[in-house]
Amino acid sequence: MCGIVGLHLRDPELYPRLGPLLNGMLSQVVERGPDSAGVAVYGDRRRCPEGYAAVSVLDAPDDLDVALPDVLVTSAGDTTVLAAHVAPDVLLDAIRAAAPDAVIVGTGTELTVYKGTGHPCALAETYDLANAQGWQGLAHTRMATESAVIAAGCHPFSVGLDQCLVHNGSFANHATIRRELQAEGVRFDSDNDSEVGARYVAARLAEGEDLEKALRGLCERFDGFYTLLVTNGNGFAVVRDAIACKPAIIAETDAWVAMASEFRALADLPGIDAARIYEPEPEKVYAWER
Amino acid sequence: MGALRTDLAVSTVRELNAALHAPTASAYEVLHPQGAHSIAAGVHDTVAVDIHGHVGYYCAGMNDGATITVHGNAGTGVAENMMSGQVRVRGDASQSAGATGHGGLLVIEGSASMRCGISMKGVDIVVGADIGPMSAFMAQAGRLVVGGDAGDGLGDSIYEARIYVRGKVGSLGSDCIEKPMRDEHVAELAELLAAAGFDHDPGEFRRYGSARALYHFAADNSY
Numbered sequence: 001m002c003g004i005v006g007l008h009l010r011d012p013e014l015y016p017r018l019g020p021l022l023n024g025m026l027s028q029v030v031e032r033g034p035d036s037a038g039v040a041v042y043g044d045r046r047r048c049p050e051g052y053a054a055v056s057v058l059d060a061p062d063d064l065d066v067a068l069p070d071v072l073v074t075s076a077g078d079t080t081v082l083a084a085h086v087a088p089d090v091l092l093d094a095i096r097a098a099a100p101d102a103v104i105v106g107t108g109t110e111l112t113v114y115k116g117t118g119h120p121c122a123l124a125e126t127y128d129l130a131n132a133q134g135w136q137g138l139a140h141t142r143m144a145t146e147s148a149v150i151a152a153g154c155h156p157f158s159v160g161l162d163q164c165l166v167h168n169g170s171f172a173n174h175a176t177i178r179r180e181l182q183a184e185g186v187r188f189d190s191d192n193d194s195e196v197g198a199r200y201v202a203a204r205l206a207e208g209e210d211l212e213k214a215l216r217g218l219c220e221r222f223d224g225f226y227t228l229l230v231t232n233g234n235g236f237a238v239v240r241d242a243i244a245c246k247p248a249i250i251a252e253t254d255a256w257v258a259m260a261s262e263f264r265a266l267a268d269l270p271g272i273d274a275a276r277i278y279e280p281e282p283e284k285v286y287a288w289e290r
Numbered sequence: 291m292g293a294l295r296t297d298l299a300v301s302t303v304r305e306l307n308a309a310l311h312a313p314t315a316s317a318y319e320v321l322h323p324q325g326a327h328s329i330a331a332g333v334h335d336t337v338a339v340d341i342h343g344h345v346g347y348y349c350a351g352m353n354d355g356a357t358i359t360v361h362g363n364a365g366t367g368v369a370e371n372m373m374s375g376q377v378r379v380r381g382d383a384s385q386s387a388g389a390t391g392h393g394g395l396l397v398i399e400g401s402a403s404m405r406c407g408i409s410m411k412g413v414d415i416v417v418g419a420d421i422g423p424m425s426a427f428m429a430q431a432g433r434l435v436v437g438g439d440a441g442d443g444l445g446d447s448i449y450e451a452r453i454y455v456r457g458k459v460g461s462l463g464s465d466c467i468e469k470p471m472r473d474e475h476v477a478e479l480a481e482l483l484a485a486a487g488f489d490h491d492p493g494e495f496r497r498y499g500s501a502r503a504l505y506h507f508a509a510d511n512s513y
Contacts, residue, residue, distance in 0.1 A: 028325075243424075244404055247366065247384070263344050263365055264325030277344075277363060279384060279403050282423060 002155075002168040003029025003120075003141035003261045004248070006229045007269075008236040008288055011255035012135075014270075015043065019132030021269060023124050025258070026139040028265040030120045032168075033141025037120035038154040039127050040106065040113045040164045040231065043134035047074070047081060047112040053088035055095055056081050056106035056113040056158075058151050064102075066094045077116040077126040078151040079105065088161060103152050103189050108162035110134075110233050115154040135290060136236060138229055140166040146174075146193040153190055157198035162233035165201055167194035168246045168261060169225035177221060197222065201230055211237040212287045219283045227280075229259055235289035244282040251275040257288050293317035293340065303329055310356075313337045325365065330358050336375070350377045353394060369396045372413050385422065388415045391432065397486040404441065407434045410451055416486035423460065426453055435482050437490055445498055449505060453498040454479050456490060465504040469497045 005025035009015060018041065026037065041047065048054035052072075060080035064073070068091065072083040080102075084091050088107050095102065106113025114127040120141045124130070129139075140155035147153045156164035171177075174193035177200060182188070186199050197218060204214035211230055215237055218228075227246040230237045238259050240248055251258045253271045260266050269275070280286050294315040296306045299322040310318060310333045320341040323329055327346040330339045333356040341349070344362040354373040363381035372391040379387075382400035389405065391413025398406075398415070404422035407415050407429055416435040423441035426434050429451035439457035446463020452475070453466075462468075479492040 244385075249384075262325060262346060263363065264327075264346055267324040267344065277382075279422075282404070 001032050001143045002166075003032030003265075004138070004166050004168055004227065004229050004259065005029055005140075005261070005265045006136075006138035006166075006231070006236060006238075006259045008136045008231075008257040008290070009134075009255070010257070010290075014255055015135055016133050018044075018134045018137050019128075019130050022132065022137040022139055023129045024268050025260060025265040026124055026129070026141070027121055028267070029139075029141050029261055032261055033143045034119065035144055035149045036115070036117040036142045036151070036154040037123045037139060038113065038115040038142075038156050038166075039124065039129055039132075039139045040111060040137060040156045040158065041129075041132045041134050042110045042136035042162070042231070042233070044112060044132050046133070048083050048108070048110065049085075052083045052085050053091045053107070053109055054081055054083040054112050055088070055091050055104060056115075057095060057099070058103040058105055058115060060102050061099055064095075064099050066091075066098045068094045076114050076128065077118075077123065079114045079116060079127070081112050081114075083112075105152070105189075106156075106158035106164075108158075108233065111158065111162045111164070113156060113158050113164070115151045117149055117151055117154065136231060138164060138166055138231060146170050147191045153192045155194060156231075157192070157195045159189075159195070159198045160202035160205060160232075163198070163202055163205065164231045165194065165198040166229050167197060168227045168248075169241070171197060171222050171226065172224040173222065174224075193224075197226070197228065205232065210287075211235065212285045215239045215285045215287075219285075227261070235287060237285060237287035238280050239285045240280055240282055242282045244280075248280050249277065250280055250286065251277045293319045293338070295319045295321065297321045298323055298326060298329075303327070307331060307333075310337065310339065323362070327365070330356070333358065333375075344381070353377055363400075364398075368398075369394075369413075372396060382419075387417075388413050391415070393432075395482075395485055401438065407432070407451070410434065414482055414485075416482055416488065418486075418488060420457070424463075426451060426466075427463065429453075433478065433482055435479065435486070435495070437488060445500070447504055448500045450500060452478075454482075454495040455498065456495045459496075459498070462498065465501050466498055467501045469499050471495070471497050 155166040171193040174196040317338040323343040331351040334354040346365040350358040369377040370389040378397040383402045385403040388396040401419040406421040406425040420438035430449040442460035443463040445466030
Protein backbone atom coordinates (compact mmCIF):
# COMPACT_ATOMS: atom_id res chain seq x y z
CA MET A 1 0.00 0.00 0.00
CA CYS A 2 1.15 3.55 -0.72
CA GLY A 3 -0.58 6.90 -0.93
CA ILE A 4 -0.48 9.25 -3.88
CA VAL A 5 -1.79 12.79 -4.16
CA GLY A 6 -1.27 15.22 -7.02
CA LEU A 7 -2.63 18.64 -7.90
CA HIS A 8 -2.36 20.42 -11.25
CA LEU A 9 -3.67 23.98 -11.01
CA ARG A 10 -5.39 25.61 -13.98
CA ASP A 11 -6.37 28.83 -12.23
CA PRO A 12 -3.29 31.04 -11.53
CA GLU A 13 -5.14 32.62 -8.61
CA LEU A 14 -4.69 29.32 -6.79
CA TYR A 15 -0.88 29.17 -7.30
CA PRO A 16 -0.19 30.80 -3.90
CA ARG A 17 -2.34 28.09 -2.27
CA LEU A 18 -0.61 25.06 -3.81
CA GLY A 19 1.29 24.24 -0.61
CA PRO A 20 -1.63 24.37 1.84
CA LEU A 21 -3.87 22.40 -0.54
CA LEU A 22 -1.23 19.71 -1.17
CA ASN A 23 -0.42 19.56 2.55
CA GLY A 24 -4.09 18.89 3.33
CA MET A 25 -4.22 16.16 0.69
CA LEU A 26 -1.03 14.51 2.01
CA SER A 27 -2.42 14.42 5.56
CA GLN A 28 -5.27 12.15 4.34
CA VAL A 29 -3.04 9.39 2.94
CA VAL A 30 -0.70 8.97 5.93
CA GLU A 31 -2.12 5.54 6.88
CA ARG A 32 -1.43 4.30 3.36
CA GLY A 33 2.30 4.92 3.72
CA PRO A 34 3.56 5.77 7.19
CA ASP A 35 7.26 4.97 6.69
CA SER A 36 8.40 7.82 4.46
CA ALA A 37 7.14 10.60 2.23
CA GLY A 38 8.34 12.60 -0.72
CA VAL A 39 7.08 15.81 -2.27
CA ALA A 40 7.62 17.60 -5.59
CA VAL A 41 6.68 21.22 -6.18
CA TYR A 42 6.58 22.86 -9.62
CA GLY A 43 6.92 26.61 -10.14
CA ASP A 44 7.73 27.86 -6.64
CA ARG A 45 9.87 30.86 -7.57
CA ARG A 46 11.21 31.26 -4.03
CA ARG A 47 12.66 27.74 -4.22
CA CYS A 48 13.71 27.88 -7.88
CA PRO A 49 13.68 31.48 -9.16
CA GLU A 50 12.91 32.32 -12.79
CA GLY A 51 15.95 31.60 -14.94
CA TYR A 52 17.53 29.39 -12.27
CA ALA A 53 18.11 25.66 -12.14
CA ALA A 54 17.40 23.70 -8.96
CA VAL A 55 18.92 20.39 -7.94
CA SER A 56 17.74 18.33 -4.95
CA VAL A 57 20.30 16.02 -3.32
CA LEU A 58 20.37 13.54 -0.45
CA ASP A 59 23.22 13.19 2.03
CA ALA A 60 24.91 16.44 1.08
CA PRO A 61 28.06 16.96 3.19
CA ASP A 62 27.83 19.71 5.81
CA ASP A 63 30.70 21.58 4.20
CA LEU A 64 29.27 21.37 0.68
CA ASP A 65 30.89 24.12 -1.35
CA VAL A 66 29.73 24.34 -4.94
CA ALA A 67 32.10 26.25 -7.22
CA LEU A 68 29.47 28.60 -8.63
CA PRO A 69 28.55 32.17 -7.65
CA ASP A 70 25.47 32.92 -5.52
CA VAL A 71 24.14 29.40 -4.98
CA LEU A 72 20.91 29.30 -2.92
CA VAL A 73 21.13 26.40 -0.47
CA THR A 74 18.11 25.17 1.52
CA SER A 75 18.30 22.25 3.91
CA ALA A 76 15.14 20.22 4.58
CA GLY A 77 16.02 17.13 6.63
CA ASP A 78 17.77 14.53 4.45
CA THR A 79 17.23 16.73 1.38
CA THR A 80 19.29 19.73 0.36
CA VAL A 81 18.06 21.95 -2.50
CA LEU A 82 20.60 24.00 -4.43
CA ALA A 83 19.56 26.65 -6.94
CA ALA A 84 21.77 28.79 -9.15
CA HIS A 85 21.39 31.13 -12.11
CA VAL A 86 22.93 28.66 -14.56
CA ALA A 87 21.79 25.85 -16.83
CA PRO A 88 20.75 22.63 -15.03
CA ASP A 89 23.70 20.60 -16.35
CA VAL A 90 26.18 23.25 -15.20
CA LEU A 91 24.74 23.12 -11.68
CA LEU A 92 24.65 19.31 -11.73
CA ASP A 93 28.32 19.09 -12.80
CA ALA A 94 29.36 21.53 -10.07
CA ILE A 95 27.46 19.55 -7.40
CA ARG A 96 28.90 16.24 -8.57
CA ALA A 97 32.40 17.73 -8.44
CA ALA A 98 31.86 19.09 -4.92
CA ALA A 99 30.02 16.06 -3.50
CA PRO A 100 30.65 12.92 -5.56
CA ASP A 101 28.74 10.70 -3.08
CA ALA A 102 25.59 12.81 -2.86
CA VAL A 103 22.50 11.24 -4.48
CA ILE A 104 20.76 13.53 -6.97
CA VAL A 105 16.97 13.17 -6.50
CA GLY A 106 15.64 15.97 -8.70
CA THR A 107 16.78 18.43 -11.34
CA GLY A 108 14.89 21.10 -13.20
CA THR A 109 14.06 24.70 -13.89
CA GLU A 110 10.56 24.35 -12.39
CA LEU A 111 10.95 21.52 -9.92
CA THR A 112 12.12 21.02 -6.35
CA VAL A 113 12.01 17.53 -4.82
CA TYR A 114 12.08 16.54 -1.15
CA LYS A 115 12.57 13.07 0.32
CA GLY A 116 12.93 11.64 3.79
CA THR A 117 11.88 8.87 6.19
CA GLY A 118 9.54 9.25 9.14
CA HIS A 119 5.96 10.36 9.69
CA PRO A 120 4.63 12.06 6.54
CA CYS A 121 3.11 15.01 8.43
CA ALA A 122 6.39 15.70 10.23
CA LEU A 123 8.21 15.47 6.89
CA ALA A 124 5.76 17.91 5.28
CA GLU A 125 6.72 20.36 8.02
CA THR A 126 10.41 19.72 7.37
CA TYR A 127 9.82 20.44 3.67
CA ASP A 128 7.85 23.61 4.59
CA LEU A 129 5.11 22.29 2.31
CA ALA A 130 2.43 24.52 3.84
CA ASN A 131 4.26 27.56 2.45
CA ALA A 132 4.92 26.18 -1.03
CA GLN A 133 3.53 27.94 -4.08
CA GLY A 134 3.38 26.93 -7.72
CA TRP A 135 1.28 25.46 -10.50
CA GLN A 136 1.65 21.77 -9.80
CA GLY A 137 2.67 19.45 -7.01
CA LEU A 138 2.57 15.85 -5.92
CA ALA A 139 3.25 13.84 -2.80
CA HIS A 140 3.71 10.16 -2.02
CA THR A 141 3.51 8.26 1.25
CA ARG A 142 5.33 4.96 1.16
CA MET A 143 4.74 1.54 2.68
CA ALA A 144 7.81 -0.23 1.37
CA THR A 145 7.59 -3.66 -0.24
CA GLU A 146 10.39 -3.93 -2.80
CA SER A 147 13.38 -2.15 -1.25
CA ALA A 148 14.66 -0.58 1.96
CA VAL A 149 13.04 2.25 3.94
CA ILE A 150 15.65 4.91 3.25
CA ALA A 151 15.35 8.39 1.81
CA ALA A 152 16.74 7.18 -1.54
CA GLY A 153 13.93 4.61 -1.81
CA CYS A 154 11.32 7.30 -1.26
CA HIS A 155 9.18 8.59 -4.14
CA PRO A 156 8.98 10.63 -6.35
CA PHE A 157 11.65 9.30 -8.67
CA SER A 158 12.85 12.25 -10.65
CA VAL A 159 15.41 11.10 -13.20
CA GLY A 160 14.91 13.54 -16.08
CA LEU A 161 14.69 17.31 -16.24
CA ASP A 162 11.52 18.44 -14.40
CA GLN A 163 10.18 14.87 -14.43
CA CYS A 164 8.64 12.91 -11.55
CA LEU A 165 7.06 9.48 -11.16
CA VAL A 166 5.23 8.15 -8.12
CA HIS A 167 3.96 4.58 -7.89
CA ASN A 168 1.52 2.60 -5.79
CA GLY A 169 2.08 -1.10 -6.42
CA SER A 170 4.98 -3.29 -7.45
CA PHE A 171 6.53 -4.16 -10.80
CA ALA A 172 7.19 -7.86 -11.43
CA ASN A 173 9.70 -7.67 -14.29
CA HIS A 174 11.68 -4.64 -13.16
CA ALA A 175 14.98 -6.54 -12.90
CA THR A 176 14.79 -7.57 -16.56
CA ILE A 177 14.01 -4.03 -17.72
CA ARG A 178 16.70 -2.64 -15.41
CA ARG A 179 19.30 -4.88 -17.11
CA GLU A 180 18.12 -3.79 -20.56
CA LEU A 181 18.34 -0.11 -19.64
CA GLN A 182 21.75 -0.64 -18.02
CA ALA A 183 22.93 -2.25 -21.26
CA GLU A 184 21.90 0.98 -23.00
CA GLY A 185 24.02 2.95 -20.54
CA VAL A 186 21.33 4.08 -18.09
CA ARG A 187 22.59 4.38 -14.49
CA PHE A 188 20.46 3.73 -11.39
CA ASP A 189 20.53 5.30 -7.94
CA SER A 190 18.59 2.66 -5.98
CA ASP A 191 17.33 -0.94 -6.02
CA ASN A 192 13.77 0.32 -6.13
CA ASP A 193 11.39 -1.14 -8.75
CA SER A 194 9.68 2.21 -9.23
CA GLU A 195 12.99 3.81 -10.26
CA VAL A 196 13.01 1.41 -13.22
CA GLY A 197 9.63 2.79 -14.27
CA ALA A 198 10.92 6.34 -13.97
CA ARG A 199 14.09 5.54 -15.96
CA TYR A 200 11.99 3.84 -18.65
CA VAL A 201 9.66 6.85 -18.96
CA ALA A 202 12.64 9.25 -19.00
CA ALA A 203 14.25 7.25 -21.82
CA ARG A 204 11.03 7.39 -23.86
CA LEU A 205 10.58 11.12 -23.25
CA ALA A 206 14.22 11.67 -24.28
CA GLU A 207 13.35 9.98 -27.58
CA GLY A 208 10.72 12.67 -28.15
CA GLU A 209 7.58 10.88 -27.00
CA ASP A 210 4.99 12.75 -24.94
CA LEU A 211 3.78 11.56 -21.53
CA GLU A 212 0.77 9.77 -22.97
CA LYS A 213 2.78 7.75 -25.50
CA ALA A 214 5.53 6.95 -22.99
CA LEU A 215 2.97 5.59 -20.52
CA ARG A 216 1.24 3.51 -23.17
CA GLY A 217 4.67 1.99 -23.83
CA LEU A 218 5.13 1.34 -20.12
CA CYS A 219 1.82 -0.56 -20.00
CA GLU A 220 3.05 -2.85 -22.77
CA ARG A 221 6.50 -3.44 -21.27
CA PHE A 222 5.88 -3.69 -17.51
CA ASP A 223 4.16 -6.50 -15.63
CA GLY A 224 2.82 -6.00 -12.14
CA PHE A 225 0.56 -3.73 -10.18
CA TYR A 226 0.65 -0.02 -10.60
CA THR A 227 -1.18 3.20 -10.26
CA LEU A 228 1.25 5.84 -11.53
CA LEU A 229 1.22 9.61 -11.42
CA VAL A 230 3.84 11.03 -13.78
CA THR A 231 4.61 14.73 -14.16
CA ASN A 232 6.93 16.89 -16.21
CA GLY A 233 7.43 20.57 -16.97
CA ASN A 234 4.28 20.57 -19.11
CA GLY A 235 1.80 18.58 -17.10
CA PHE A 236 0.41 15.59 -15.37
CA ALA A 237 -0.58 12.01 -16.33
CA VAL A 238 -2.20 9.03 -14.60
CA VAL A 239 -2.25 5.37 -15.61
CA ARG A 240 -3.23 2.07 -13.96
CA ASP A 241 -2.40 -1.54 -14.84
CA ALA A 242 -4.83 -3.93 -16.56
CA ILE A 243 -6.17 -5.32 -13.27
CA ALA A 244 -6.36 -1.89 -11.62
CA CYS A 245 -6.32 -3.21 -8.07
CA LYS A 246 -4.41 -0.17 -6.78
CA PRO A 247 -6.87 2.64 -6.17
CA ALA A 248 -7.04 5.99 -7.94
CA ILE A 249 -9.60 8.74 -8.18
CA ILE A 250 -9.53 11.86 -10.29
CA ALA A 251 -11.45 15.10 -9.78
CA GLU A 252 -11.57 17.97 -12.24
CA THR A 253 -12.88 21.52 -12.17
CA ASP A 254 -12.14 24.55 -14.33
CA ALA A 255 -9.63 25.60 -11.64
CA TRP A 256 -7.68 22.35 -11.12
CA VAL A 257 -7.15 18.65 -11.83
CA ALA A 258 -6.46 16.46 -8.80
CA MET A 259 -5.61 12.80 -8.42
CA ALA A 260 -5.41 10.77 -5.22
CA SER A 261 -5.45 7.20 -3.94
CA GLU A 262 -8.65 7.91 -2.03
CA PHE A 263 -11.48 10.43 -2.18
CA ARG A 264 -10.86 11.68 1.35
CA ALA A 265 -7.66 13.36 0.09
CA LEU A 266 -9.80 15.41 -2.32
CA ALA A 267 -12.66 16.18 0.07
CA ASP A 268 -11.40 19.62 1.14
CA LEU A 269 -10.35 20.99 -2.27
CA PRO A 270 -12.13 24.24 -3.21
CA GLY A 271 -15.13 23.54 -5.42
CA ILE A 272 -15.05 19.75 -4.88
CA ASP A 273 -18.86 19.65 -4.63
CA ALA A 274 -19.12 20.70 -8.29
CA ALA A 275 -16.12 18.68 -9.51
CA ARG A 276 -16.33 15.88 -12.06
CA ILE A 277 -15.20 12.85 -10.04
CA TYR A 278 -14.26 9.54 -11.67
CA GLU A 279 -11.95 6.55 -11.46
CA PRO A 280 -9.35 6.05 -14.19
CA GLU A 281 -9.98 2.89 -16.23
CA PRO A 282 -7.37 0.13 -16.57
CA GLU A 283 -4.53 0.80 -19.04
CA LYS A 284 -6.02 4.09 -20.17
CA VAL A 285 -3.67 7.07 -20.00
CA TYR A 286 -5.15 10.31 -18.65
CA ALA A 287 -2.96 13.34 -19.37
CA TRP A 288 -3.25 17.10 -18.92
CA GLU A 289 -0.96 19.84 -20.15
CA ARG A 290 -0.82 23.43 -19.03
CA MET B 291 -38.92 11.21 17.16
CA GLY B 292 -36.54 12.76 14.64
CA ALA B 293 -33.34 11.16 13.42
CA LEU B 294 -30.30 11.20 15.70
CA ARG B 295 -27.63 13.28 14.00
CA THR B 296 -23.87 12.65 14.06
CA ASP B 297 -21.48 15.19 12.56
CA LEU B 298 -18.22 13.48 11.61
CA ALA B 299 -16.51 16.88 11.61
CA VAL B 300 -16.69 16.61 15.42
CA SER B 301 -17.29 12.90 16.16
CA THR B 302 -15.21 9.89 15.13
CA VAL B 303 -16.37 6.99 12.95
CA ARG B 304 -15.81 4.68 15.94
CA GLU B 305 -18.20 6.74 18.06
CA LEU B 306 -20.79 6.69 15.26
CA ASN B 307 -20.48 2.95 14.70
CA ALA B 308 -20.63 2.17 18.43
CA ALA B 309 -23.92 4.11 18.56
CA LEU B 310 -25.27 2.30 15.51
CA HIS B 311 -24.34 -1.10 16.98
CA ALA B 312 -26.51 -0.44 20.07
CA PRO B 313 -29.23 1.79 18.61
CA THR B 314 -31.46 3.95 20.79
CA ALA B 315 -33.38 5.47 17.85
CA SER B 316 -34.91 4.19 14.63
CA ALA B 317 -33.26 6.73 12.32
CA TYR B 318 -29.81 8.28 12.12
CA GLU B 319 -28.28 11.04 10.01
CA VAL B 320 -24.56 11.37 9.34
CA LEU B 321 -23.03 14.69 8.24
CA HIS B 322 -19.57 15.50 6.79
CA PRO B 323 -18.40 11.96 6.00
CA GLN B 324 -15.56 13.45 3.84
CA GLY B 325 -14.63 10.05 2.39
CA ALA B 326 -13.96 8.39 5.76
CA HIS B 327 -13.75 4.59 5.82
CA SER B 328 -16.07 2.02 7.45
CA ILE B 329 -19.00 4.37 8.07
CA ALA B 330 -22.02 2.41 9.32
CA ALA B 331 -20.21 -0.92 9.05
CA GLY B 332 -21.59 -3.84 11.02
CA VAL B 333 -25.07 -2.45 11.70
CA HIS B 334 -27.35 -5.33 12.70
CA ASP B 335 -30.68 -3.69 13.53
CA THR B 336 -33.54 -2.45 11.37
CA VAL B 337 -32.58 1.21 11.65
CA ALA B 338 -32.43 3.83 8.87
CA VAL B 339 -29.11 5.60 8.33
CA ASP B 340 -28.82 8.54 5.93
CA ILE B 341 -25.27 9.68 5.14
CA HIS B 342 -25.01 13.11 3.52
CA GLY B 343 -21.84 13.28 1.43
CA HIS B 344 -19.21 10.96 -0.08
CA VAL B 345 -18.00 7.92 1.88
CA GLY B 346 -14.72 5.95 1.79
CA TYR B 347 -14.09 2.20 1.91
CA TYR B 348 -16.46 -0.50 3.22
CA CYS B 349 -19.41 1.75 3.99
CA ALA B 350 -22.35 -0.34 5.26
CA GLY B 351 -20.16 -3.45 5.24
CA MET B 352 -21.74 -6.57 6.77
CA ASN B 353 -25.09 -4.78 6.97
CA ASP B 354 -27.71 -7.03 8.55
CA GLY B 355 -31.14 -5.45 8.40
CA ALA B 356 -30.53 -1.70 8.24
CA THR B 357 -31.64 0.66 5.46
CA ILE B 358 -28.55 2.73 4.70
CA THR B 359 -28.52 5.53 2.11
CA VAL B 360 -25.42 7.35 0.90
CA HIS B 361 -26.37 10.73 -0.53
CA GLY B 362 -23.13 10.90 -2.51
CA ASN B 363 -20.48 8.54 -3.92
CA ALA B 364 -19.06 5.45 -2.20
CA GLY B 365 -15.49 4.13 -2.14
CA THR B 366 -14.25 0.54 -2.44
CA GLY B 367 -16.40 -2.29 -1.09
CA VAL B 368 -19.69 -0.57 -0.30
CA ALA B 369 -22.06 -3.06 1.41
CA GLU B 370 -19.43 -5.79 1.18
CA ASN B 371 -20.62 -9.03 2.74
CA MET B 372 -24.13 -7.66 3.35
CA MET B 373 -26.44 -10.20 5.01
CA SER B 374 -29.82 -8.44 4.76
CA GLY B 375 -31.39 -5.00 4.56
CA GLN B 376 -30.95 -2.35 1.89
CA VAL B 377 -28.07 -0.09 0.94
CA ARG B 378 -28.59 2.69 -1.60
CA VAL B 379 -25.88 4.87 -3.15
CA ARG B 380 -27.35 7.96 -4.79
CA GLY B 381 -24.13 8.65 -6.75
CA ASP B 382 -21.42 6.31 -8.09
CA ALA B 383 -19.63 3.45 -6.34
CA SER B 384 -15.98 2.43 -6.56
CA GLN B 385 -14.77 -1.11 -7.08
CA SER B 386 -15.96 -4.30 -5.38
CA ALA B 387 -19.44 -2.94 -4.60
CA GLY B 388 -21.49 -5.63 -2.87
CA ALA B 389 -18.54 -8.05 -2.78
CA THR B 390 -19.33 -11.46 -1.22
CA GLY B 391 -22.82 -10.26 -0.19
CA HIS B 392 -25.11 -12.99 1.18
CA GLY B 393 -28.46 -11.19 1.08
CA GLY B 394 -30.32 -7.90 1.01
CA LEU B 395 -30.50 -5.34 -1.79
CA LEU B 396 -27.75 -2.97 -2.91
CA VAL B 397 -28.89 -0.16 -5.21
CA ILE B 398 -26.39 2.10 -6.96
CA GLU B 399 -28.21 4.87 -8.78
CA GLY B 400 -25.14 5.94 -10.78
CA SER B 401 -22.37 3.67 -12.04
CA ALA B 402 -20.26 1.06 -10.26
CA SER B 403 -16.58 0.52 -10.98
CA MET B 404 -14.66 -2.71 -11.47
CA ARG B 405 -15.44 -6.02 -9.72
CA CYS B 406 -19.03 -5.11 -8.86
CA GLY B 407 -20.61 -8.15 -7.17
CA ILE B 408 -17.37 -10.14 -7.01
CA SER B 409 -18.06 -13.49 -5.34
CA MET B 410 -21.64 -12.48 -4.53
CA LYS B 411 -23.38 -15.20 -2.53
CA GLY B 412 -27.07 -14.27 -2.62
CA VAL B 413 -27.19 -10.47 -2.50
CA ASP B 414 -29.22 -8.59 -5.13
CA ILE B 415 -27.45 -5.66 -6.76
CA VAL B 416 -29.20 -3.16 -9.03
CA VAL B 417 -27.05 -0.54 -10.78
CA GLY B 418 -28.73 2.33 -12.61
CA ALA B 419 -25.96 3.04 -15.10
CA ASP B 420 -22.76 1.11 -15.99
CA ILE B 421 -20.53 -1.41 -14.23
CA GLY B 422 -16.77 -1.77 -14.75
CA PRO B 423 -14.64 -4.70 -15.95
CA MET B 424 -14.35 -8.03 -14.10
CA SER B 425 -17.77 -7.70 -12.47
CA ALA B 426 -19.54 -10.72 -10.95
CA PHE B 427 -16.27 -12.69 -10.92
CA MET B 428 -16.98 -16.09 -9.32
CA ALA B 429 -20.49 -14.92 -8.46
CA GLN B 430 -22.20 -17.79 -6.68
CA ALA B 431 -25.80 -16.73 -6.07
CA GLY B 432 -28.04 -13.68 -6.21
CA ARG B 433 -29.00 -11.31 -9.04
CA LEU B 434 -27.02 -8.46 -10.63
CA VAL B 435 -29.04 -5.97 -12.69
CA VAL B 436 -27.31 -3.35 -14.84
CA GLY B 437 -29.28 -0.49 -16.39
CA GLY B 438 -26.39 0.55 -18.62
CA ASP B 439 -23.31 -1.22 -20.01
CA ALA B 440 -21.02 -3.85 -18.46
CA GLY B 441 -17.22 -3.82 -18.87
CA ASP B 442 -14.94 -6.63 -20.04
CA GLY B 443 -14.82 -10.05 -18.45
CA LEU B 444 -18.37 -10.05 -17.11
CA GLY B 445 -19.20 -13.08 -14.97
CA ASP B 446 -15.84 -14.80 -15.27
CA SER B 447 -15.95 -18.25 -13.60
CA ILE B 448 -19.53 -17.59 -12.50
CA TYR B 449 -21.53 -20.21 -10.58
CA GLU B 450 -25.31 -19.75 -10.15
CA ALA B 451 -25.82 -15.97 -9.94
CA ARG B 452 -28.03 -14.42 -12.64
CA ILE B 453 -26.99 -11.26 -14.48
CA TYR B 454 -29.33 -8.92 -16.38
CA VAL B 455 -27.79 -6.19 -18.58
CA ARG B 456 -29.75 -3.59 -20.52
CA GLY B 457 -26.86 -2.14 -22.53
CA LYS B 458 -23.70 -3.52 -24.12
CA VAL B 459 -21.38 -6.09 -22.57
CA GLY B 460 -17.68 -5.42 -23.28
CA SER B 461 -16.93 -9.13 -23.24
CA LEU B 462 -18.04 -12.18 -21.30
CA GLY B 463 -15.62 -13.90 -18.94
CA SER B 464 -14.73 -17.56 -18.99
CA ASP B 465 -17.77 -19.87 -18.73
CA CYS B 466 -20.26 -16.96 -18.79
CA ILE B 467 -22.83 -17.11 -21.60
CA GLU B 468 -25.99 -15.35 -22.71
CA LYS B 469 -29.15 -17.25 -21.82
CA PRO B 470 -32.78 -16.90 -22.92
CA MET B 471 -35.13 -14.57 -21.01
CA ARG B 472 -38.01 -16.78 -19.97
CA ASP B 473 -41.17 -15.53 -18.26
CA GLU B 474 -39.84 -16.22 -14.76
CA HIS B 475 -36.74 -14.12 -15.53
CA VAL B 476 -38.81 -11.18 -16.78
CA ALA B 477 -40.92 -11.47 -13.62
CA GLU B 478 -37.98 -11.49 -11.20
CA LEU B 479 -36.28 -8.65 -13.10
CA ALA B 480 -39.46 -6.54 -12.93
CA GLU B 481 -39.60 -7.20 -9.20
CA LEU B 482 -35.96 -6.16 -8.70
CA LEU B 483 -36.35 -2.99 -10.79
CA ALA B 484 -39.46 -2.04 -8.82
CA ALA B 485 -37.71 -2.68 -5.49
CA ALA B 486 -34.80 -0.49 -6.61
CA GLY B 487 -37.11 2.25 -7.91
CA PHE B 488 -36.12 2.14 -11.59
CA ASP B 489 -38.70 2.24 -14.36
CA HIS B 490 -36.73 0.44 -17.08
CA ASP B 491 -38.65 -1.96 -19.32
CA PRO B 492 -37.60 -5.54 -18.38
CA GLY B 493 -37.98 -6.44 -22.05
CA GLU B 494 -34.88 -4.38 -22.86
CA PHE B 495 -32.55 -6.58 -20.80
CA ARG B 496 -30.56 -9.66 -21.72
CA ARG B 497 -29.68 -12.44 -19.31
CA TYR B 498 -26.25 -13.95 -18.66
CA GLY B 499 -25.17 -16.84 -16.48
CA SER B 500 -22.97 -19.86 -16.13
CA ALA B 501 -22.42 -22.41 -18.90
CA ARG B 502 -21.57 -24.76 -16.00
CA ALA B 503 -18.61 -26.18 -17.89
CA LEU B 504 -15.98 -25.00 -15.39
CA TYR B 505 -17.28 -26.18 -12.06
CA HIS B 506 -19.01 -29.41 -13.08
CA PHE B 507 -16.32 -31.95 -13.63
CA ALA B 508 -16.86 -34.04 -16.72
CA ALA B 509 -15.07 -37.32 -17.35
CA ASP B 510 -12.72 -35.64 -19.82
CA ASN B 511 -11.65 -33.17 -17.10
CA SER B 512 -10.01 -35.98 -15.10
CA TYR B 513 -6.24 -36.34 -15.10
